[in-house]
Amino acid sequence: MQYWLFKTEPHEFSLQMLHDSPNQSARWDGIRNYQARNYLKNHVAPGDEVFIYHSSTTPCAIVGTARITTAAYPDPAQFNPQSPYFDAKATPSQPRWYAVDICWQSTFKTPIPLAWIKQQPPLHAMALLKQSRLSIVPVTKEEWVWILGGGIG
């Protein structure tokens, strides 16, 4: 059981859209960064829990949680020439990019802003802060518990 943080731009795909999807589930696709891809392919597993983080918005914040429901599988968009995520160098026998399915789990009454996270000494080592451009980052159990507790640990 591991914990993760997935970033999304809410006008592209928000936590609310996940909640409103059939079975409150959706494919988390379009990951086109090798480090994020490697996390998906090698480490993300069904049952893992995920903070959903809204980026490029005001305020940037963790808005709730989701649960991983599948192992990583090849992202179909890489094979679709019509898709913005098309990758001409990917083939079904040698896929480059992966996706997972996730299920909505909770929406926080009060989102947890990035500014608050930055103020918490126990969160100073968070991968979110260290690699601010990565769209999938691991979260430790201690960080997960601290954030869910609103800073009470």
Added chain:
DNA sequence: GCCAACGTTGGC
């Protein structure tokens, strides 16, 4: 809209 960080591409 700006800019820092950093990943990717391509010439050599």
Added chain:
DNA sequence: GCCAACGTTGGC
């Protein structure tokens, strides 16, 4: 294999 140029992300 190096590195400059370029593109993208994402906070502010």
